[in-house]
Amino acid sequence: MTAAPVFDENKIYAARLFAARARPYLATALYALHIVNSPRVPTMGVDRHWRCYLSPIFVAQRPVEELASILVHEVSHLLRDHHGRSDRYAHAHGLTSRADRLRMNLAADAEINDDAFGDGLQTPPDAVLPSTLGLPHGRLMEEYLGEFALGPWTDAVAWLDCGSGADGLRREWELGPEGANGLSDEQRDAVRYRVAHSIIGQPGSAPRGWRRWAEEAVHPPQPWRALLGAAIRSATFSSGTGDNYTYRRPARRSAAVPGAVLPSLRRTPPRVSVIVDTSGSVSDADLGSALLEVAAIARAVGGRRDLVTVLSCDAAARVVHPLCQAEDIPLVGGGGTDLRAGFEKALRSRLRPDVVVVLTDGQSPWPSRRPGCRTVVGLFPRIVFRSEENPDYVPDPPPEWTHVVEIGTSRT
Template structure:
C-alpha cells in the first residue's frame, strides 16, 4: 500500500502548526529507523491545540500540538514519531481494551497505568542511534523494573504506585490504551485507516523486519516473529493439487521452446517444443464476517502471500474473494498487503464457493473461523480449509446452544495460528 499524502485536519485556531518541521522530523525518523518507514508514512496528521504533545487514536491519526512542535528539537520530535507509531504497531489499543475487560480496570487512574505500561514496553527500544532520549522519558527503571517486558507483564507485576505525580499529564491517546478521548475524531472521522489497512501496514513492517533482522532491535524482532504466525507449508498442501493438475487431460499442455522436446533428436532440422508443467489456479475465499478478528484477517494476508509463493510467484494464477453472508467479486492478486477485505456481517461461505467455482480453479482455499454453513455437494476441484484457532466449542453469543458444523469430509483441513 503506497504512503498516503499527508492531510492536516485543523481542530482549533491559534498558533499555526509548523508542518515543515514536523515532516522533517518524520524523515529523520525514517532515516534512523528505516524498518518502520511504512508505518510512519501511514500516520495521518491532525492539528489539535487541546493535545499537550502528540497522541494517536486507534484509527492511525496522529494529533499534534503546534506549541509542542515549536519548542521541541527535530531529533526529539523524530523520537516522538517513533514512539506514537510503536503504540499502534504493537496494538496497544486492542490489548488495552482486552486487559480492561478481563480485569474490570476502568477509570482515569487505570487508563494512566495502561498508558505508562505501554510506554515501558516500547521506550527501551526507541532511543539511541540517532534518536536522543528526552528528559523525563518514561522507562521501566523508574520503578526498578526489568526492560524488555510486555505491557501486560508490567501491569501485573506492580501497582505503579511509586510513579511521580508529574506523570499524571501523560496521554498518548486511545492508540496507547484503548480508551477513546473526547478530542478524537472517532471511527467515522476523516483520514482514518480501516482495520484491513491497519493489518496491511503491520504485515508489511513485520515482513520487512523478518527479511533483514539485523537492522532492528531485539524487541522489534520479537514482535515481528509473534505479530503473525508462521504461514502454512502451502507448497506441500497444494502439492497433490499440482500433481493432479499436471496429470489431468488438457491441463499442463502449455508448450515451450525454452527446453526443446527430446523427440527433436529423431527429426533433424526440426525443433519441437516440450510441455511445461503449469502450477494450479488457486481461488482463495476469505471469511470477512464480524466473528473474524482483525488479527485473523492479518493472518489471512500472510497465508495469501505464502500461497502466491507456493505457485511460483504467479500472481495471475491466484484470485481472492471476500465473503461474509454474500461473496464479493474474485479479485486478481497483485500484492497481499494491498488487498481490501470487505465484509463484517454474517457468514455463509456457500456463496463464496459458488463464486469461486465460476473462475474454474484447480484448488479452492478457504480461510475461516468455521462458523458457517458449508456446501452440500463436493466441488469439482480440490479444497483446503484453513481454520483460525478457536476454543473446542465456539458459541454464538445470541444462541448458547449453537455449535458450528465441522468442515465437510472432502476438504483437507489445516489449523491457522
Template sequence: MSPDEPGRPAREAGPAAAAALDRDKLFAARLFAARARPYLATALFALHTVESRRVPTMAVDRFWRCYVSPAFVAATPVEELAAVWVHEVAHLLRDHHGRGDSYARRHGLTGRAERLRMNIAADCEINDDAFDEELPRPPGAVLPADLALPEGQLMEEYLTRFRLGRLTEHLAWLDCGSGADGLEREWDLGPDGAHGLSAQERDAVRFRVARGITGRPGDTSESWARWAEEVFHPPQPWRALLGAAVRSAASGPGAGEDYSYGRPARRSASVPGAVLPSLRRRPPRVAVVIDTSGSVSDTELGSALLEVAAISRAVGGRRDLVTVLSCDAATRVVHPLCRSEGIPLAGGGGTDLREGFARALRTRPGPDVVVALTDGQTPWPSAPPPCRTVIGLFDRTRLPTWDEDDATYVPDEPPSWARTVMIGGGRAGR
C-alpha cells in the same frame, strides 16, 4: 505541574507556544525515523497529522491520526522528534487501544487514573528497546527500570506489577492519546472525522510492516520480531484449542466405536438365521499423562490440573472416562478422575514420557485418546500409538531451554503424528 518539572518534556512559552505547527520540521523528523527504522516506514507514512494545542506532546487515536502540539515540535530536536514518531506508531501497531479496552473490561477498570496506568505500561513495553544512538531517548520517556520493573514484558504483564504512586507521580502529564489506552480524548475526531483509516486499511498497514520485519530477519529487535510473528499467526484461546483437539481426536474414525448385539445390524435381514452386531459409538476414553519432571514448574503443574478439568468437559463431563498418570522418568499410579485437585502429582526427576505413553496404553479398557501435558523436554515414542494423540505443550518461549544434566541439551520437537497445542501461548502447532 510546571513545564520545567523534571521528567516532563520542555515546552516553550510565549510567542512560540502560539506559533503555527512547523510541518517541515515535523516531517523531516518522520523521514529521519523512517531511515532509522525502515521496517516501520509504511506505518509512519500512514499516519495523518492533526495540529492540536490540547495535546501535551504527540498523541494518536485508533484511526491512525497523530495529534501534534506545535509548541512541542518547536522545542524538540529533530532526532528526539523522530524517536517520538516511532513511539507513537508503535502504540497503534501493537494494538494498545484494543488491548487496553479488553484489559479494562476483564478487570473492571474505569477512570482516567487506570488509563494513565495503561499508558505507562504500554510505554514500558515499547521503550525498553526503542532508543539507540540514532533515536535518542526523549526527555520523560519512561523505561521499565525507572519503575523497578524487568525488561521484555508486555503491557498486560506490567499492569500486574505496579500501581500509581511515588515512582509514577512525575508521569501525571503523560498522554499518548486514545491509541495508547483506548479511552477517547476531547481532541479526538472520532470514527466519522476526516482522514481516519478503516479497519481494513489498518490491518493492511500492520500486515505490510510485519512482512517487512519477517523478510529481513536480524534487522529488528526481539520484541518486534515476536510481534510480526503474531501478526501472521495470531494467538488463539489455548484452552479452547486444547478442548477442540481432544474432541476432534475423540470423534475421529474408530475412536469410541465397538460392535454390540444390543441392537442387531440392519444387514441381518440379508443373512437368514444369523444375527449380526451393529457398530455403536460409545463415549471416548481419555488418558492424560502429566509431565512431573524437575524441569516443570509448580505453576505449570497447577495449569496441568486445570487442563484435566477442561479435558473432562471436552468429552461431555464424564469424569469416569478420564484417567490421569503422573510421569517423570517412571510412570506413577493411574488415577481415575474424580476431582482434579485431588490428584497427587508425584515425580521431580528426569523426563521420559515414553514410559507414560506405554503405561497409558496398558490401561484397561484402553484409551481412545492420549493427552500428554509437558514442557517438551523429553524423548518421544518412536512410533505413533494405536490411538489419537494430543500434546499440550507448556509455553516456554520466555524461559531458557535447559536440562538438569546437560546445559547444551535441546529437546526434540513434538512428533508429527500428534496434534500439538501451546498451553499458555495459545497457538496450535499442527
C-alpha cells in the same frame, strides 16, 4: 497578549523523514500516520485509527530530532496494538477508571522505550523507561501491569497522554471512527504486515523486541490451550460419547410396538483417561501448562472428578502429582514412556474411558489398532536425537485416528 504559535507542518514532516531514516523498517507506518493539528491535545497522541494529533505549542518547543523520536514512539503503540491489548486486559481484570488506563499507558511506554532509542534517535528527557517504574527491561505491557501501581512516585508522569492508540480509551479531542482520514482495519493490518516483513528481511537491523513482534505478526501464535481445550470438549460431548440404554424409563416409541418394552437412550457423564508422557524432552513448564486442561476436563464433566483418571510416569511426579492432588483427580502412576502401555492400562480399567487424552512429544510407539474411543493428542515440540546407528531417524507421527493439537506452535 501573546498570539498562539502557528502549527509548523514542515517541522513535523522533517521529523518524520528523520525518523524514517533512523528506523527505515518503520517507514511504512510513519508515512501511514495522518497528521492532525490539534490545540486541544496536551502534547502528541494517536488514536486507534492511525491519526496523530499534535499540539502547535508542543511542536514549537521541541527540536526536530526529539519530535522524530516521539513519532517513532507513537507509531509503535499502533503497530503493537496497545489499544486492543489494553481493552482486553481491562475486560479481563474489570478495570474501568481513567487511572487504570493511565497505568496501561505507562506500561505500554515501558515496553516500547526500553529499546526504542539510540542508533540515531535521541531519548526524550521525559520518556518513561522500565527503570522509571523501577522494573526490569525486556518485558511486555501485560507483564509490567502486574508489577506496579500508581502512587506518589508516579505523580511526575501523570500528565502523560498518548491517546486511545496507547490505552484504548477515546479522548474528547479525537475524531473517532466517523472522522476523516482514518485507516480501515484492512489498511492497518497491511501496514503491520509490511513493517514486519521489513524487519524480518533485514535481520540484525532491529532491536530484539521488534524482531519478536515481527515474528508474531507474520506467524501469529495460535492459542493452543484454547484449541486443546476445544478438542477435548468436542470429543467428550460429541454424539455417542457417554450414551447408554436403560429400561428404567421405557422409550416413548414402545407404544407403537404392543407387547414389547423398548429401552430409552440415557446420556451419562463421559469417562476420560489422560495419559501423560513425561520423557526428558518434555519440559515441566510445558507439561504444567497442558495439565491445566486436565483440571478443565474435570470441570467440563460436571465436577465429577471420579470420571477423570491420569496415568503418568514417575519422572514427572513433581508436576503431575501436586496438580492432581489439588484438583482431586484420581492418579494412576508408574510405567515407562511407551504410549502403548498407557493405552493398554487405560482401556483395561474397570470403567472403560469414553475419551483418551494423550500429552506427549510423540517419541514413542503408538498402538497398532484404533481404540474403541475418541483420542485427542496434545503434541509437545519434539527434540529429535540423532545417532550414528540411524542418523535419519524420524519419530512416527500420531496415527490418523487421533485429533492432534500441537502445543506451543501455530499449527493444529
